[in-house]
Amino acid sequence: MNKIEAMQTVENLLKKNFKYLYKKEKLNIFELHLSFQMDSNTHELQTSMEFQDTWVDILTFISPTALKFEDGKYYEVLKTVNYVNWYTKANGRFYVDTYGDLAYSLRIKYDFLEAEPHMAINEIETAIDYYADLFVPLLDVCLGKKSFNDAKTFIDEMWGDKE
Numbered sequence: 001m002n003k004i005e006a007m008q009t010v011e012n013l014l015k016k017n018f019k020y021l022y023k024k025e026k027l028n029i030f031e032l033h034l035s036f037q038m039d040s041n042t043h044e045l046q047t048s049m050e051f052q053d054t055w056v057d058i059l060t061f062i063s064p065t066a067l068k069f070e071d072g073k074y075y076e077v078l079k080t081v082n083y084v085n086w087y088t089k090a091n092g093r094f095y096v097d098t099y100g101d102l103a104y105s106l107r108i109k110y111d112f113l114e115a116e117p118h119m120a121i122n123e124i125e126t127a128i129d130y131y132a133d134l135f136v137p138l139l140d141v142c143l144g145k146k147s148f149n150d151a152k153t154f155i156d157e158m159w160g161d162k163e
Helices: 003-017 074-087 110-115 117-143 148-159
Strands: 023-028 031-036 044-051 055-063 093-096 102-109
Touching (some): 003 044, 003 055, 003 117, 044 117, 074 117, 102 110, 102 117
Antiparallel strands (some): 093 102
C-alpha cells in the first residue's frame, strides 16, 4: 500500500465506518484535517493526518491552543496527562507539545491499515472517544479553571478508580 492508497482507504473508512461527525479539509495532497465540535463555545477538537511513505501520523488536539506555558498551569496539565495515560490502553498517547498543545498522537502503518482496516479506523475513533470523555476537564486544567486533583477525581469517577 502506498500513500495514495492509504489516504483513499482512510477517506473511505471515514465515510462509511466512522461514528463521529466531522468537517474535513485537505491541507495538501497527503494531509487530511478533521474538526469536531465539542462541549465548548471557545474550543474544538482537531485531527491532522499526515500520510508518509509507510505510515500515517495522526495528531488530535484541542484548538485553539489552550495552554500557555507562562501561566504556570503546565505542571498541573502534565500531571493530568500522565494520569490519563495511566488509564488509556490504546496504541496512541497523550502529551503536551512544544507549542502548548495537549495532543493525542497515533501512528498507523500501512500494512496494518491494509490487513485490519476496521481496527485501524477504530484506533482513530479511540482518540476522539478519549477526548469526548475528557474534553471539558482537560480544557479546564489547561485554562487554569480546574486543578489536577479535580481532573483526577473526574477521571476516577468516569473510568473507575485504580486504587
